[in-house]
Amino acid sequence: RLCELLDNAGRGWRKLAEVAGVEKRFKCSAEELETCSLKVLEPRGSPTQCLLQLLAERDCTLKYLLGCLERMGHTQACQVLSSAVQDMIRITVQPESQVVAKGTRVSLTCWATGPPGLVYQWFCGKREVPGATAPELVIDTATPPGQPEWYICRVNCGATFAFSRWAHVQVEKSSSPSSASGYCPTMAGLQILRQPRPCCLAEGDTLALECTAIGNPPPQYQWFRNRRPVEGAQAPQLQVKLVTTAERGSYSCRVFNLFHEIWSREVDVEIGEGPGQTSVAPPPHVGCSGSALPPCPKPSSPPSPIPAATDKVALLIGNMHYLHHKQLKAPMVDVHTLSALLRQLDFKVVSLLDLRKAEMQMAVNEFLLLLDKGVYAGLLYYAGHGYENFGNSFMVPIDAPSSYTSAHCLCVQRVLQSMQQRRTGLNIFLLDMCRKRNLNDDIIPQVGALQVTANIVFGYATCADAEAYELSQGEFSNGIFVTFLKRWLLEDEKITVLLDKVAEDMGTLEITRGRQALELRSNLSERRALTDPIRPPGRDESSARNLQWAKAHVLPESRHLRFDCGVTVQLGFAAEFSNIMIIYTRVVATPEDIAKCEAKLTDIPEELDVDLKCTNKESPEEVGSPLARTWSLGCPSCCLYSRLCGLQKLRQELVFTVCLQYRYRGMDDFVEERQTVSVGKPLIAKLNLR
Numbered sequence: 019r020l021c022e023l024l025d026n027a028g029r030g031w032r033k034l035a036e037v038a039g040v041e042k043r044f045k046c047s048a049e050e051l052e053t054c055s056l057k058v059l060e061p062r063g064s065p066t067q068c069l070l071q072l073l074a075e076r077d078c079t080l081k082y083l084l085g086c087l088e089r090m091g092h093t094q095a096c097q098v099l100s101s102a103v104q105d106m107i108r109i110t111v112q113p114e115s116q117v118v119a120k121g122t123r124v125s126l127t128c129w130a131t132g133p134p135g136l137v138y139q140w141f142c143g144k145r146e147v148p149g150a151t152a153p154e155l156v157i158d159t160a161t162p163p164g165q166p167e168w169y170i171c172r173v174n175c176g177a178t179f180a181f182s183r184w185a186h187v188q189v190e191k192s193s194s195p196s197s198a199s200g201y202c203p204t205m206a207g208l209q210i211l212r213q214p215r216p217c218c219l220a221e222g223d224t225l226a227l228e229c230t231a232i233g234n235p236p237p238q239y240q241w242f243r244n245r246r247p248v249e250g251a252q253a254p255q256l257q258v259k260l261v262t263t264a265e266r267g268s269y270s271c272r273v274f275n276l277f278h279e280i281w282s283r284e285v286d287v288e289i290g291e292g293p294g295q296t297s298v299a300p301p302p303h304v305g306c307s308g309s310a311l312p313p314c315p316k317p318s319s320p321p322s323p324i325p326a327a328t329d330k331v332a333l334l335i336g337n338m339h340y341l342h343h344k345q346l347k348a349p350m351v352d353v354h355t356l357s358a359l360l361r362q363l364d365f366k367v368v369s370l371l372d373l374r375k376a377e378m379q380m381a382v383n384e385f386l387l388l389l390d391k392g393v394y395a396g397l398l399y400y401a402g403h404g405y406e407n408f409g410n411s412f413m414v415p416i417d418a419p420s421s422y423t424s425a426h427c428l429c430v431q432r433v434l435q436s437m438q439q440r441r442t443g444l445n446i447f448l449l450d451m452c453r454k455r456n457l458n459d460d461i462i463p464q465v466g467a468l469q470v471t472a473n474i475v476f477g478y479a480t481c482a483d484a485e486a487y488e489l490s491q492g493e494f495s496n497g498i499f500v501t502f503l504k505r506w507l508l509e510d511e512k513i514t515v516l517l518d519k520v521a522e523d524m525g526t527l528e529i530t531r532g533r534q535a536l537e538l539r540s541n542l543s544e545r546r547a548l549t550d551p552i553r554p555p556g557r558d559e560s561s562a563r564n565l566q567w568a569k570a571h572v573l574p575e576s577r578h579l580r581f582d583c584g585v586t587v588q589l590g591f592a593a594e595f596s597n598i599m600i601i602y603t604r605v606v607a608t609p610e611d612i613a614k615c616e617a618k619l620t621d622i623p624e625e626l627d628v629d630l631k632c633t634n635k636e637s638p639e640e641v642g643s644p645l646a647r648t649w650s651l652g653c654p655s656c657c658l659y660s661r662l663c664g665l666q667k668l669r670q671e672l673v674f675t676v677c678l679q680y681r682y683r684g685m686d687d688f689v690e691e692r693q694t695v696s697v698g699k700p701l702i703a704k705l706n707l708r
Contacts, residue, residue, distance in 0.1 A: 404451030
């Protein structure tokens, strides 16, 4: 219907493209507009349909599109779109069921898209929760027991409404005997409250194991038997009815969320083969100890674990804002894209932007601490300026002088040599940089002999003595290499086969044909893929590695600041990269005699990279990040946002001031209160890369 209205009208698709292009990321190039106009030559072609597709690919919302049509004054098109939008309320973020320790504060979140003016209302059981009219609901589990534990959110616009799914909040005593011991939840963000227990059953019984954890974001589960994942076993409880001897073995549970993972202890489940054994099957959701059961014969030969990896780790570095060289745009988006994909493959990922030489070297050193014998894959991705001399590749830090040499850069082959000393199972280098000769550098580096191993893969974005390019398609666009790499990265293929497919795809791009082509170097002798599963590591071999990785991913906990005037301000945090953090402030409670108030950040440490013109902004898009729409989904509405870059430069703990400005009813002047806040060393700052 929109195409019919806009294809031939004077206030048609070209005017829509012009109005939408006021927002930089929606601006169409002359070539794209020409492509749209040529659609009239096709039998069922529509220039409007082509334009809408371009806007959709750049994540243009229906709300923004409706605003453009209103600015055009196209009443008929507005009516068509409004009637369609009015019926669409879609829950995009569902509240998650959680198990929490008694006395902690629980946050449930429900986000929806739809027409402007959505109204939220939370329910506890069948009762409305008073004042709970925001997307986020905070529950205090220290309240007296007996209240319903099921929560749901209704989202409505006028008479149109939609309900979220039910979320169950279960309160546990963290001091229970089955709780995990020796684990620090504030460091890794996950804690197992109830461990699975070993049991001994007879054939025909019901097997029930339970692993209960708390975490933020809420934990997910995957059960393993003999270190192989159990298909469909992705709940805290594992239940198998009518067991046979095929179910006996060692069981464990992998507990994970977006940033962290931990493993339960491994327990043995024994199944008796002989007739005449009797046992009482445990009720669902209860672990069985088997203490009242007769002893069962052990299997003659215990199942042996399949050869698998204990871990997969990745370091992603993107350098953009060079002090003495051309600025780049794609590395930020490329690093963000690969971070998300590699996390889906169970990689531990550290992602960093804009590092100086000393910081790059320290980041590599910390990365090496994550590598050890049994680590299946160590992956290093670098996007930025670079060069290649005498067969050695060099990554250029942002503080390299105008006439830089190898002394100012990091040698990739030296990193490989260090990785080999850590005896990593698979070493992968993805280098998204130029490989032209550096005429200022005539020194042949003495790297030393590399070990003879069959586990090295180099994926170069371009050939030797050639340049690597990034496309000019707005701020939120990938470079050429990652544009094609992301299509294949999740495929279950040997890594060299995967990169071959990427190379074939890159060869189809007309604008770089003959100028940039992926080059693959490998001595890999086994079939090794990025999708290969990891097995539960032993506590000793993984604890140090997990601790090291967790340090770089610890966000400060959200907190509430209470001011003398009675105003309460929420202080929240989000991570864009391992060295870039978003801080948002939100007024959550105001006395009746205060007419207006807002809370702003001030006194931010000077060593951080903070554009003061982009702090305390009312919308995430205003803080200067092209990735705002990715991290802002988890932030509440009605906030002031600030973006802090270069966390690796922090010398001390991060200390800043929250300045509250408010005005009483009937008064013109504003009153000011201040609170100093210390949040420790967040994210990568904990590793002291200075």
